[in-house]
Amino acid sequence: MNMMKKKLMKMTKIFLVLTLIFSQLSSVTKVFADEITGNDTEIKDETKELVVNGYLMNTFDDSIINETENDGVFEYNVTAGKYRQILTISGDKIDDTKSYSVKVNDNDSVVMTGEELKNATIEGSEIDLTNSYNTIIEYTDKIVITEVSEETETEALTLEYKAKITYEVEGNSFDEALNGLYEEYVFENGNFIVNAKELPLLPTVPTMEYLYSLLNENNGIKLEVFDKDNNLVTLEEETPVEGEISNNGETPVEGDISGEDTPVSETLIKNGYTLKFTKGLSEAIYKVYVMGDITDDSIFNTDDMIPTMEGYLNGEMIPTMDLYLTSHETEGKDEYEEDPFGTITIEDIMTINGYLNHSEKERENTDLNLVFGSDTDELYVGDTFKVSLVVNSTDLEDYINGIDGLVTYSDNLKLMNVLFNENLIGTYNEDGRFVGAGTELTNGTTVITFEFMAINDGEGTVTLNGSVANDMIINEFEEVSTSVNITRKSSINNLYSLNASVGTFDTSFDKDVTVYTLTVPYGTKEVILSGSLEDTLSTVDGLFKYELTEDKTTAIITVTAEDGSTKVYTVYIIKEKPPVVPTPVVYYYSSNNYLKTLEAKGYEIKFDRDTLEYELSVKNDVKSLDITAIAEDSRSRVEITGNENFKTGKNTVIISVKAENGDVREYKLIVNRKNTTTTLTEEESGSTAEKVVIIILIVLVVLGLLYLIFKKDDDATPTVKPENKKNNTKNNSKK
Known part of the structure; x- marks a missing residue:
């Protein structure tokens, strides 16, 4: 039973070892197979970079599109209005002969x-910037x-991007076409005014009081004012003025004006308002713009200049007031509208x-010379320098206050x-x-x-x-x-x-060679390194005396060229090994x-070895040993x-041992040579002893034989065999 258990335990151990070996072989085989077939054991998404409209974007597939270009929106201040992202696609991976389906946003x-x-x-998307803050x-x-293709549709690339427009504008709103200038203008009485067709001169920010003053009590002209949303603005005045028109929106009574609460002087014609003048069947419509008013404060100032x-x-x-005129007459006359x-x-x-x-100098014309020169005659690559334009005139009254160039x-x-x-x-x-423009430069x-x-x-x-x-x-x-x-x-640094x-x-x-x-x-104890330069305009550091305190010393030599580039030479200073001094041989x-x-x-x-004396007895006939x-x-040496x-x-026999250094040690043998009588007595004694021994041996042999004889008799006694034991018992009982 124990033998069976031992065999089973042995077979179990062999089975476990084989299982472990086959599992390791399986892993190795899989990796080897992946290498052969080209399969990656680990798959990772590789992010590609793509620039769209000047912005960096990520995509996982650029198999067709290499880049996109934007011709529509740029990231800087723009004027109010509507803009649409315009995209063009380019890429050398697009096959001219193949067909592609293009879908933008939710469009077909x-x-x-x-x-x-x-x-x-x-x-792309359209964005309305007409009224933005x-x-x-x-x-x-x-x-x-x-x-x-006829068989399949393969998605090549999906682009998602953000277009951004930044506005840095002070004021309450973005009005349509604020970034502009009037074409016709007159400077008068400290007010900046424009010349509108068929109308007297209007100030940049005319009050209603000023507009009423333009209307003759007998001219039969009606004025209506509309805001930027085309809503009729009620014109009010504290006290009706006899002989002026009504401003309550009803049919005006020539020479009459009615108002309720707000004084006319506090009502302004603002940027973006529309003025409508009518007389009989004729009308003239004007759009009011404040020239270049980027900040929307209804006047042009220094903030709007840049x-x-x-x-x-x-x-x-730019919008210009006198061109933005819609005028038409009834009874079949031509209708026109200018850009x-x-x-x-x-x-x-x-x-x-x-x-x-405004300059107080009233110069009709000046002929100025300009001096244009640099602040140096010779430069090196990488240097910066300035050139300036300077007014040069012999007439102290000459000046300029603007330049355009x-x-x-x-290319260098x-x-x-x-x-x-x-x-x-x-x-x-x-x-x-x-x-540039500003005040006088003399x-x-x-x-x-x-600056270049x-x-x-x-x-x-x-x-x-x-x-x-x-x-x-x-x-x-x-x-x-x-x-x-x-x-x-x-750049020579050698x-x-x-x-x-x-x-x-x-x-x-x-x-x-630098090492x-x-x-x-x-x-x-010391080494002095010296040398010379290939270019005298370069400089060197590291050619000097070196103290050798160690077996190895490193010297660094740096050569700097005129342009600042450097080259480093390295010298390893190694001391030779100390001389070998032979060790004296000492013989002991x-x-x-x-x-x-x-x-x-x-x-x-x-x-x-430590016993120096021994004794021996020899016969009389022994003369030496x-x-x-x-x-x-x-x-x-032994003697x-x-x-x-x-x-x-x-x-006495003396054995002398003389060491290599001369020390002597003596061993002695004391040899006792016997005389003749003593020898014979001894021989006889020896013979007697031998006889005694022989007798004892004979006795022992006899005793042994007797033992064998008696033992044999004992062995002759009948022996009852196991199978006959029962019969012998019966025989004994009969006796």
Whole structure:
């Protein structure tokens, strides 16, 4: 039973080991199979980056679309109005011959070829910015482009992005077309006014009182005012004025006006209002705009100057009051409506500047020279420099208070900044266009300064042309130019030679090899490294004396070129190993004078190395002994004396052991040679003893034989076998 249990336990252990081996083989086989088939053991989503409309976006698939371009919305201040995101799709992975389904937001899908898709203009969301406040407006468009075939439809890419427009505007609201200028204007009595067709001059912010004063009590003209939402504005006055029109919305009574609570003087015609004049069957409608009123405070001021100038540089359209006129007459006369927008001009800028900064000087024309030059004649790549435009006139009465121009420069220059005189308000764009206006700048005054960076060597040139203004007098100035020589600082940062006051370099010097090993003798206390430079304009640090306090010292040599670039040479200073001094051989002579063995042939000697004296008895006929004496140290000498011609009685044999160092140790054998009588007696005694032994042996043999005889008799006694035991018992009972 125990044997069976042992066998079962052994088989169980074997089974468990095989199971573990096969499980490990299974894992290895799976990984190996994955490597063969190219399957990844772990799958990860790889995020791709895609730039859409100037914004970074993420997508997991760019198999078709490489990039998208936006031609519609940009992230900076814009004027009020409606805008639509305009998208164009480009990508070299679009197959011109294949078909694609394009779906924008919730609009219906449009199927087009790859060639059509590349050339298509896709409209995104429309956003209405007509009445917006200080805010950031964001919206998201989703575009799904699907490759279409006869068999399947495969989604190629889904784009989701946000377009953002930021408004930085002070005031209560964004009104339609506020960023503009009047085309016709007159400066009169401190009020900035415009000349509207078929009407007398109107102030920028006319009061109703002023408007009533325009109406003749006998002209039969009716005036109606509508707000920006086209609601009729009730015109009120404390006391009706005889001879003026009614403003209560009813049919006016010529020469009569009625009002209730609010004085006419407190009622303003505001930006965006509409004025409707009627007389008989004729009417004239005017839209009121406040010129360039970005801040919507109903007047144009310094805060509005830069946006207006930016509109000028960018060629923006502006609303103009005298063109925004709808006029028609009854009885079949022609009806017309003119475009309310025009392009901002430098004259517009200077007119507004005259309103803001009116000059008391009444100059009809001036011919000014401008000095244009840099503050240095030679530069290095990476340096910055400035060129300035300065008023240069011999007449102290000459001045300018405005400038409009274009700066051009060579490709090895980069325009970093434009600085206007502190008396000017100005701006510029990336194309080099600039404009500025302000108060008078007289002889010797810097008008504008351009800051450049030299980005490449060669001759750098800067050219300026344009116009200067004396209030409304605008004249082109003669083109001016300046140049500067730009060189590149030396970049050579090599050593020309490298030397050491002591020791040997592992290799000869090469300017392009920057690591060396210098081996110096052991015990060297210091090393002086010296050398020369390939370029005298470069500098070096690290060529000096090095104290060698360790077996290995590292020297760092840094060469700095004129342009600041560096190269580092490293010298490992290694001391040689100290000289090998032979160790003196000291020979020690052995002092071992012991015997290892001591024997006498035919005799027993119980030898001990520390026992120096032994005794032996020999017969009378023995004259000497056969002695063997071996020393412990082979370098010791053994000498035996007194081992011959023994006399009767005691004889002394001396065994001398002389060590290598001369020390001597003596072992002695005291040999007693017997005389003749003593020998015979002893022989007889020996013979008697032998006889006694023989007798004893004989007795023992006899006793043994007797024992065997008696034992045999005992063995002859009958023996009852087990199977016959019962019968013997019966026989005994019979007896």
